[in-house]
Amino acid sequence: MATTLLHHARLYLSLGFAVLPLHFPFARNSALQCSCGRDECRQPAKHPFGRLVRNGLKDASKDPAKAEQWFHSARFNIGIATGAASGIIVLDIDPRHAGDETLASLESEHGPLPATWRFLTGGGGEHIIFRHPGCKIPNSAGAVGPGLDVRGDGGYIVAPPSLHMSGRPYAISVDHHPEDVPLAEAPAWLLERVTATKAVNKARKAAEWRSLTRDGAVDGERNVTIARLSGLLLGRRLDPHICLDLVLAFNATRCKPPLPDDEVVATVASIARRELGARALHRLGGGDHG
Template sequence: MRLIGYGLRVFPLQGVWRSPTGQFVCTCGSEKCQNPGKHPLASLAPRGLKNATTCQSTVERWFTRAPAANVGLATGLIIVLDVDPRHGGDESLRQLEAVHGPLPLTWRVLTGGGGEHIFFRPPAGVEVRNSAGLLGPGLDVRGVGGYVVAPSSLHASGRTYEWSVDHHPDETPLAPMPDWMLEALGPPATGPARPASEWRQLVAEGVVSGARNNTVARLTGLLLRKNVDALVALELMQAFNAARCQPPLSEEEITRTVGSIALKELKRREVRDGVR
């Protein structure tokens, strides 16, 4: 399977077949299936996307036993922007590109439902989570803990998922996720406190394109959680940007990022304090 050659982790999904009535239905056999051809094939992958692998022998065994199965592609090591035109995703993307410029050339899949899957490489050490609608109506992000249906799979519409001719992995490099997109998705989910040594190293060494916005967001969140005044945090981030971001972002971009994180922190405090 060529997907493995691109470093993509896969696992089997239920397939889709044409019933005697001419309709395409899920191989799970449920007449009320809400996600035909899109949910894990439990008989072969009982843990679903957690069974995803790049092991050639395992994948060959799965799809030899279930040749009609669709292919699930685990995300996290790669990020997928799911553009669903049925919910306005194409228009949302046009509006974002009008503000931020066109998305970089990267891998794209034409989905069986008439939309697109746009692939990106996340910044090193950054976990991008799943989200729905944060970037706009009809725009979902599949990251850590998520998956999408992969090319060659059959959709309930009767169409297959196919690599875009102009954005095929054989011809196109996988682009890093744009800074503005990372910023719009907000800072990474909070987890165990990072050691002080990590913060010192980050401030001392700085960051390069692909991680600048996310790093500014993380540092802003750290300062605000320590009750540093928002205006002071903004001045500190402008100084960090000028001295440690290569190349520096614009002052306007830093202001937007800090302002966004400050609003999130304000809402967090209101919830904490019971403010309505």
Template sequence: MSANPLLEAALQYARQGLSVIPVQAEGKKPLHEWKDAQEHPAGEAQIHDWWSQYPRSNVGIVCGAISGVTVVDLDGPDGLTSFKELGLPTSRVVKTPHGYHIYYLYTPDLHTGAAFLPGIDVRSDGGFVVAPPSQASGKSYEVLQDHPIVEIGPIPHELLSQHRNGTAPESNTAPGWVSDLLAHGAPEGSRNNDAIRLAGYLHSKGHPVDIIATMMEGFAAKCQPPMEQHELRSVIQSALRYPQKQAAVRIDGAPQMENLGDRYVFRWPNHNLVVEMGSIHRDHEDIRCLLDLYREMEDGSRDYLYGPVKYNIVTTGDRTGLTRYLKD
């Protein structure tokens, strides 16, 4: 038996049919591209190889169909209060540095990132959770209750109905990664990316620039190495170039499509929403690229929604999805 408890935990999870990945020590970032782990679980040889390279890495469990689990993530006191109010059964419960993870059998109707009650969101297809005995922010992930997941089954319909109906208000609780960065700063190697991410989050929540600067100064001083003032100013100025958060709008129904030759136009008349899409050919692939995203106003003008942001657009059957990415 290995003397490394993290390796042993990863192997044990794999033997239970869970897809595992190595995650940054004392953090939550995957240590390599993990798309393949969403389709093919790593074997024991691969797991041994990972933990020989990164012996202190945390253990991540890929959620969704590949592992047969959907995890409810309770963040802070809001999450625990909201979950208790639902009165739902629990199976495997893990205490995290900032809340709890509740494991259920895979529930296809719920999607990763669905935040439908204060302090509660979901990890399913396309998401992962950090698992015991990992550590972050100097605190351990611990199993509090280890009832077999199969005895509980998928997430009950009471929770699904809350998600589908969209009845829950948005949580004001900051995500765990925000609390981590504000409390501990960023490690060497991810400092600049974490700084931009944090400043962008604070700006998106509507904080004025003086508050952002004050919060970011504390973060900058704790980074490894600490950020210089001119670096911090540059990060904040970059974040301020993007619009602050707008209220989310649920778009129902399939769009009307019009082919204009050089572009396609998708319209959702009930929402006055228009997407104009063209194509870029690269390396023999047809990369579909969003050109414009706006609302058509009564006077014929266009209300552009997201400023300097482009989107990839992907169509599958009758479903249309947008993936956001920043302009070059």
């Protein structure tokens, strides 16, 4: 008898999806851990299972024999490649970033989304699936609106019946099951946002940064501003020492009044830890600032 996992894998292949095995939550010392075993795993139970798919997402497959081999043991999480590879794009609703509210307000403006396939994520979110429109669809986080991500070409989703790190399973929405509901086209307003907002967003963000670096920050905003600026610079892979020098100069010339240097160093180090890992923190700590 086929396992639930294999049953889902077969369903996905019948829909034309390419699938791949992902890491999964693993109980250790009565807590759930990612099966990769790394304490600092950045995508617990969501990243490709490298021993089986050495090239990650590129090894996603539509081959039934492979799917049987990967998923007969009901052990792995299962991913679906999105984009042209599977003929779909996915709107990812993240309730932790108010995706529910954003979608509700967009629907009240443009009308409700058409009935189509929907998967419920183990983290309380939702994946709404549309037919791929045939043009290039980039992956994006928050480009459609706060809490709304798009998984397009070169992306993937964690799919039912995978287990989330919360211990809850992903599930196909019973009211939006591929066996009952046809796959819908994405509405024009959504596609417009998905394809056009990248440029619009970029322009809006650039204007914000320009005014920030020109006008500086006053008491009450200084720490947040320095953290954001550090995130911007480090996120673009600027050397942490250069970043620290630039942020110290910003603090001295644009913050009214400037924060103590050691506070700036601590903020930059904490952002560096988040953006670049512990090694960068070590380098900063051993630097000649502070």
